[in-house]
Amino acid sequence: MASKQCTIIITILCLLAAATAHDTPAKQDKTATVVVEGKVYCQSCKYFGSWSLTDAEPIPAAKVSVICKNHKKRVSYYNAFETDTNGYFYAELKDFKMTHYLLDHPLHSCHVKLVSSPLESCNLLSNVNNGINGSPLRFENKVVYGKDYEAVVYGSGPLAFRPTNCDPETTH
Template sequence: MATNHFVLIAILLPLALLAAAATAHDEVPAKQDKTATVVVEGKVYCQSCKYFGSWSLTDAEPIPAAKVSVICKNHKKRVSYYKAFETDKNGYFYAELKDFTMTHYLLDHPLHSCHVKLVSSPLESCNLLSNINNGINGSPLRFENRVLYGKNYEAIVYESGPLAFRPSNCFSDDTP
């Protein structure tokens, strides 16, 4: 009978040690994966009347609190992401595309699927949409080979524009 206990212990002891090791392994915190975020940045200006009708931004002034939208469409041409962003006091916007997903890593890539459009200007004197850099139809993104790194964070930065509204009071005799 002592032999049976010895055989039983010889079989059960390694199993108990395996179970304890597996339990101890589960208690160790898992290494966090880095999350990659897509960021779009750009500037919004008020075009000078002097250059009305052109794509020139010479003498243009930045517009604080202007709104732009980032629109992404998947490879089936359906909107997969939409959000409006506001410029800071210098007319600069930094649009972090939280929850942006790609169902197809090539066809839904931000360079191909996302565009930035003008939405609104807070300036009564400069609130007409212009199509400078395709601000009405959708300005394509450019990858400028910039990536921001942080602890458990990586932001891939794309640029858009610059975009511009134009004044509503430009007269043809003021243009060059």
């Protein structure tokens, strides 16, 4: 009887070894990525000194930075991003990590700041939507899904540079 049990055990072990040898690799977990989007404009001279973006023009190739600080106030993420031809930026925060789920959450820890404008006629920083101090993120209730990919999209801004030469009579 003992030899019969040994034979059964060996058969089961052989079947298990054969089955696992042909198993497909385990599926990788989907990675969750944080994305920040927004627009950068050149503010109209007419509204210089205000937060109005009426008559503002989008700035292609403007640069913004995304800065995240952890709950210990240390920079945990930094990168600069460039706008497209419509002044729109889509900043995928690759390698962004939270050490504390609530305190290091992007809504609390990340901000977008103006860096540079390629336009000589419109390259002064403005604090429209806190573009100098750091524009906070807004939850946009948007998620982008892909194969083995999931991105939570946050909004920032819109941000604006100011014109370098505005006639005092045209400003508010």
